[in-house]
Amino acid sequence: MNEADSGTIAPAVLRGPNDYKSDIKPVWCPGCGDFGVVNALAKAMAKMTLEPKDVAVVSGIGCSSRIPAYMASYGFHGIHGRALAAGTGLKVARPDLTVIVTGGDGDGYSIGGNHFLHACRRNVDMTYIVMDNRVYGMTKGQPSPTTEPDWDSKLSPDGTGLREFQPLVIALTSGANFIARGFTGDPNGLAELIEQAVRHPGFSFIEVLSPCVTFRPEQKEWKKLVKPDAFKPTPDMPRAARRMLRDTGFDLGVLYAGERPAFAPRGPRALRAPAELEARFTL
Amino acid sequence: MTAGNMLLEAAAHAGYYALMTRSSGPQIRGGEAAAMLRIACEPVECMEDRFDVLAAVDWENVHRFNAEIPLGASSLILADPDQGEPPDIFVTSGATRAALPLKKLAKSVPEGRANMVLLGALAALLGLPDEAVARAVEKTLGKRPAALAPSLAAVAAGRAAAAAIETRFPLAEPPPTRRARWLLTGNEAAGYGAITGGVRFVAAYPITPATELLEWMAPALAQVGGTLLQAEDELASVNMAIGGSYGGVPSLTATSGPGLSLMVEALGLAVTAEIPIVVVDVMRVGPSTGIPTKSEQGDLNIAVHGLHGDAPHLVLACNSVADCLGTTQWAVQLAEALQSPAIVLSDQFLGQARAVVDRPPDIAGDGGRTTAAAGTPGYQRYAITANGVSPMAIPGTPGLAYTADGLEHAERGTPSSQAADHFAQLDKRRRKLEAHDFGARWADIEGDAASDRAIITFGSCTGPVREGLARAAAYGVAARLVSLRLLAPLPVTQLIAALEGVTRVLVIEQNHSAQLYKYLRAECDLPGRVTSVHRPGALQFSPGEIHRHLVEWSRT
Numbered sequence: 001m002n003e004a005d006s007g008t009i010a011p012a013v014l015r016g017p018n019d020y021k022s023d024i025k026p027v028w029c030p031g032c033g034d035f036g037v038v039n040a041l042a043k044a045m046a047k048m049t050l051e052p053k054d055v056a057v058v059s060g061i062g063c064s065s066r067i068p069a070y071m072a073s074y075g076f077h078g079i080h081g082r083a084l085a086a087g088t089g090l091k092v093a094r095p096d097l098t099v100i101v102t103g104g105d106g107d108g109y110s111i112g113g114n115h116f117l118h119a120c121r122r123n124v125d126m127t128y129i130v131m132d133n134r135v136y137g138m139t140k141g142q143p144s145p146t147t148e149p150d151w152d153s154k155l156s157p158d159g160t161g162l163r164e165f166q167p168l169v170i171a172l173t174s175g176a177n178f179i180a181r182g183f184t185g186d187p188n189g190l191a192e193l194i195e196q197a198v199r200h201p202g203f204s205f206i207e208v209l210s211p212c213v214t215f216r217p218e219q220k221e222w223k224k225l226v227k228p229d230a231f232k233p234t235p236d237m238p239r240a241a242r243r244m245l246r247d248t249g250f251d252l253g254v255l256y257a258g259e260r261p262a263f264a265p266r267g268p269r270a271l272r273a274p275a276e277l278e279a280r281f282t283l
Numbered sequence: 284m285t286a287g288n289m290l291l292e293a294a295a296h297a298g299y300y301a302l303m304t305r306s307s308g309p310q311i312r313g314g315e316a317a318a319m320l321r322i323a324c325e326p327v328e329c330m331e332d333r334f335d336v337l338a339a340v341d342w343e344n345v346h347r348f349n350a351e352i353p354l355g356a357s358s359l360i361l362a363d364p365d366q367g368e369p370p371d372i373f374v375t376s377g378a379t380r381a382a383l384p385l386k387k388l389a390k391s392v393p394e395g396r397a398n399m400v401l402l403g404a405l406a407a408l409l410g411l412p413d414e415a416v417a418r419a420v421e422k423t424l425g426k427r428p429a430a431l432a433p434s435l436a437a438v439a440a441g442r443a444a445a446a447a448i449e450t451r452f453p454l455a456e457p458p459p460t461r462r463a464r465w466l467l468t469g470n471e472a473a474g475y476g477a478i479t480g481g482v483r484f485v486a487a488y489p490i491t492p493a494t495e496l497l498e499w500m501a502p503a504l505a506q507v508g509g510t511l512l513q514a515e516d517e518l519a520s521v522n523m524a525i526g527g528s529y530g531g532v533p534s535l536t537a538t539s540g541p542g543l544s545l546m547v548e549a550l551g552l553a554v555t556a557e558i559p560i561v562v563v564d565v566m567r568v569g570p571s572t573g574i575p576t577k578s579e580q581g582d583l584n585i586a587v588h589g590l591h592g593d594a595p596h597l598v599l600a601c602n603s604v605a606d607c608l609g610t611t612q613w614a615v616q617l618a619e620a621l622q623s624p625a626i627v628l629s630d631q632f633l634g635q636a637r638a639v640v641d642r643p644p645d646i647a648g649d650g651g652r653t654t655a656a657a658g659t660p661g662y663q664r665y666a667i668t669a670n671g672v673s674p675m676a677i678p679g680t681p682g683l684a685y686t687a688d689g690l691e692h693a694e695r696g697t698p699s700s701q702a703a704d705h706f707a708q709l710d711k712r713r714r715k716l717e718a719h720d721f722g723a724r725w726a727d728i729e730g731d732a733a734s735d736r737a738i739i740t741f742g743s744c745t746g747p748v749r750e751g752l753a754r755a756a757a758y759g760v761a762a763r764l765v766s767l768r769l770l771a772p773l774p775v776t777q778l779i780a781a782l783e784g785v786t787r788v789l790v791i792e793q794n795h796s797a798q799l800y801k802y803l804r805a806e807c808d809l810p811g812r813v814t815s816v817h818r819p820g821a822l823q824f825s826p827g828e829i830h831r832h833l834v835e836w837s838r839t
Binding site: 024051052053054056058068069072073074075076077078079081082085086087088089090091092093094096097114115117118265267268269270271272273274275276277278280281282283 | 295296463464465466467471475478479483484486502503505506507508510512514515516518519520522523524525526527528529530531532534548549551552556639642676678679680681682683684685686687688689690696697698
């Protein structure tokens, strides 16, 4: 199947996960965690029986931001750091679409950090999946905001010495309505998290541990460190915050499932002919 | 400022045309402010060389406005003697002086205010009818009925006191047959033009002097079923608008120079991914924070050349308060038809000036965006077509799923680093702009078509150039006037045709580095000897200043 044909499948046909993937071969290195996200996304979409034509996957720049082209739904591969802004505009202009924003830790937490805060706060009904490998992979191995302070690289030969960015804490305090952590080594668990995230109203955030086997080969060990179902979902923010104090960085599951209503335009809305606005100027 | 607005509205109700600009000190709210008005029997697009009357409630920090309030020997300074002497700069103009104890007169009326006394006095000096003034006062104070009676009493006191002033400036009779007229700012006109052009999604980040455009649109868009979203910064607002437009909804944002600087990367994405979007740049004095409350045409360079790579796109310029409507509407239509970003250059003067204008003529819409039909066999988003425009798939349409991409791509939309794809897509993106028939709206062409001289200008310079040229005609100066509305792609063929037989060209613009002059010289072979008149902002060109330049030019 090629990408252009993918949406022509009659709605009555039951789609399998593969029907949600395009025929484009990913640019990723063999063993990259991001393959697991494509699989989990496709699985979740199939499970929800979403129409590919009604889903838009939006991204910025980076290895993981290549995902839109690998899905059979509509895609938007924009500029570095601005995926959440583009996704927000799309969802607010087209509330009928399911919008899933994807990207990496550099794209989302560094150059796009401000948009991350405000997307959490704005609580538009969409899902944000960050594939966190604690490195800039596309530019061949520089430290990202989530990189450990003592990780050496050409750009930081003695490590950054900087404390890691805490995406889940930031999301919680900024107002995200659904917060979870997944792992690409567990595509079934991840698919389940994605499904819950998409179904949950408002802004849903999933931090996905997605190993970079090329520049961070030590991350192959993550599969031994992760703790499935360590988080038990709660709508209680203080409780979720306390839970974060014991977070190992490898605890998986839904940390927080809030009850805030999703963003909706406020104030009176009426459908009038544009020409009626003339009365405001007419003498 | 309140009294200035009321005087403007009173003139409007009495059947006149008028223009009002305002100036205030650096304080966020309150403090000294000046309202500048010109009232006439025909539409006016700029201030005169001198004001007839300077009416001052007090002289606090008036030095901030000196340069904006030129007076002459035939002017009148109307002021409260209890507020001290007028500054020397006004006195040395030789203007006549009239004393009116504004504060004392205000105190003679319960709850009376000095600015309303002044309004009454000015109405008397101009011969504005009582009912027009009363209507303007009632309109402003309609929601505060308690303030209405004292204000009208104060206006009456001012009118009575002004009877003793001998120097008067009676307005001529207003035009007997009244055309449909509007009272609005350029920012409001641009907002309305965006809506008539079809915009239904706006992402907004406040910035002087574009904020009022966005504030006007917020409730107006809701009324026509659209949405305005406040963004966290300009990087977000432009990307939100691109996202909304990718979803098939015509989208816009408005900003000023500093915001436009932040937006140019995303505009390159809109060029490459072929997503329509309109950015209205209400230019202010730059660079950097510059002078946020003053006008300058310094963003032409960034608007035309600011994008990296070879990124053909649309740049248009509004040339009057009323034209902010038509040009913004046209920009939306062009952006949609050509799947291209369009930058509309307005400026602080046009955006914030409030004017009585003839109702602009309706401009026909066009076919809008070319979209692809559901299930188009072998659909390719970036297919190479004869006119360069490829049908756009809108999310939700079955069978057309594709990924819009800022990466260079093959026709199908898949990323490509092949030279052949790059050439083909570059050519296509350029062709769709160059092959388009822009019709007659690319410029306003007026003046003496038989003359072998031509003036080229754009934007808010057009008003003073038009008036300066008309004035210079009495001194035997004749020229064609070309006010460019379409700046990019520059309609070279049409421009050269409009300059047929011309041996002298004068390019007039309001910036320090002759940006338009250099752009024109780079893009086309202008005929004959080409000279430039350019100076930076804060102050607008006056008709007299243009007149002097034209007389000097006519001797070359």
